[in-house]
Amino acid sequence: MKRRSFLKKSAAASAAFTIVPSFVLGGNHIPPSDTLYIAAVGVGGRGGGVVRELTQHGKVKFVALCDVDDKMGAGSYALHPKAKQYRDFRKIYDNHLSDIDAIMVGTPDHTHATIALPFMREKKHAYVEKPLTHNIYEARLMAETASKQGIITQMGNQGASSDGIRLAQEWINAGVIGKVHRVDCWTNRPVWPQGFKHITQGQPIPDNLDWDLWLGPAATRPYNENYLPFKWRGFWDFGTGAMGDMGCHIMETPFKTLDLGFPYEAEASCTTIWSGDFVEADYSEACPPSSIVRLKFDSPTQGDVSLNWYDGGIMPDLPSELKDNEAPGNNGGGSIFYGSDGIMITDTYSGNPRLLPSERMKDFKRPAETIARVKTSHAGEWIDACLNNKPTSSPFSYGGPLTEAVLMGNLAIKAFQYKTLKSGKKVGDWDPYNYPGRRTIKWDGANMRVTNYEEANAWVKREYRKGWEL
Structure with a gap:
């Protein structure tokens, strides 16, 4: 058809x-x-x-x-x-x-x-x-x-669907660490090449691949092995960078347990990459090699919560309560919850919680189990x-808002990367000698708009190739 x-x-x-x-x-x-x-x-x-x-x-x-x-x-x-x-x-x-x-x-x-x-x-x-x-x-x-x-x-x-996130929810609900005001999340991603200059050279399309169908709604361009497999995550037209790749895993636990909803503010700092003397990568195409993103939420249960994201090898400050032989997370990432009555660390995927200092776990009595566990796999x-x-x-009623919160971080990254453009240039044009640095963007979640940087609203929805519109 x-x-x-x-x-x-x-x-x-x-x-x-x-x-x-x-x-x-x-x-x-x-x-x-x-x-x-x-x-x-x-x-x-x-x-x-x-x-x-x-x-x-x-x-x-x-x-x-x-x-x-x-x-x-x-x-x-x-x-x-x-x-x-x-x-x-x-x-x-x-x-x-x-x-x-x-x-x-x-x-x-x-x-x-x-x-x-x-x-x-x-x-x-x-x-x-x-x-x-x-x-x-x-x-x-x-x-x-x-x-x-x-x-x-x-x-x-x-x-x-893990037991660990339900356990973390029960600890938060029981006030084990009091009111949470800050969460630091991090990942070792990207574990693929990221920060490329614009790819202009085409290569023969492999016989096993339908490149046009792979592009789908994205703009037509030559095939290049630097896109596939897996490496597409580092290009804005196809992927969502380190934050998009891992945010829905790592941010899942604080998002659910703290009832975070839409962030109302975001800002980012990003590293640059150089491919020769004074030649900077074109970030209209590629995600940055590493970034720090700061999101702010108004939680109905916790009050004002700051969630800080670190990727590309950048780590948050480690709490002094963490001993030298203790890992802050697992699987290349994790989250640290700072509450009024203590600190809790959760894992990358499962959310399994533990308290700091570790001595607190010796005589710790877990709160009563109040949330039903999933008896099968996530897909099951x-x-x-x-x-x-x-x-x-x-469900998408939950996964949608979680994804929106994660992608708000990418709006902040782009706002850091791109200067406010003069007439005659499009959003995304890169000026390596004149970009604004950290820029705080204000988000109206109900109306799905950035309220203080109009250019950023172009990134809320993509341009679709003709014939692939939603």
Whole structure:
């Protein structure tokens, strides 16, 4: 189907509000109460991991698998040889809409919303990897669509289903460290090359890859091996940098336990990279090698909270209560909570809490368990929720705002990188000798606008390649 016809069909379907189970619409599969019939898009790399996790649950059947790279998708294709194989996700929409109950999206950040939304508008449940979207506008749209269509959703930040984050929540609720006023979060990302100059030289496109489909809504450009695989995370058109890659994992624990919501203020400092004498990298294309981002929140339970983010090898100040032989986190990152009555450290993914100084843990009596634990995996919880109409740990109503908070950090990074431009230049033009340094941006979350730096609002929503508009 042509892209134009695909969009017309999707728009027409989204205007209808009657919920009809997919097995009634001509498909030959059994009711969703017994088996969840899934189509998966982006089934190599991290997406392949999700396919394996879903497979382990048992009550699933993969109707169709899609990846623009035949080599990347090969593992999932071998795992489910009876599933139809595609490069173009639109063919799944054309051929299998009546055969599926749900969609899984494990593609690069810039295509999450483009792929998921047409199926969500057809009332298909959705599992989408973190960060939920490439920009704030898309995160808001995904959350609104999920609510409107009444579907079961889950963002792929696996720690949200862990016992550790529930334990941390119970400690915060019980006032173990009192009111929290500051959280320092950090990651060792990027662990890929980041800070490139603009790539202009094209290379032959591998036979196993459909480069145009991989680009999707992003502007057309030559293929280059510096984009794939994995390295796309460091380019603004495709990825969301170190903060986007790990923020929905590491910030998950403070965001949930402290009830943070939208930040009202953000600022950043970033390092530069040099590729010759006095030649600075073009940050209109690439994320910086490292950054510090400061977000401020007004929590209904904690009051004013400062959340500070560090990446690229930069670390926060370590509390004096941390002994020399004690690690501040794990898996290359973590969070330090500073409360009125003590300090708590949580891990990168699971959120497992511990108190400082470590002597506090010897006679510490854990608060009563008040939050139900997830008995299966993060993806498995989503399957159970779809089959039994239950809530998930990271529905888009929650994952959307978390993603928005993370991406606010990227707005602050861009505000640091780009000067206020004179007429005749577009937002993103780089002047290596005249940029503002730290700039505090004020955020009106309800109206999704930066209120004190108008140019930054151009980054709230991206420009979409013709034919790929949402």
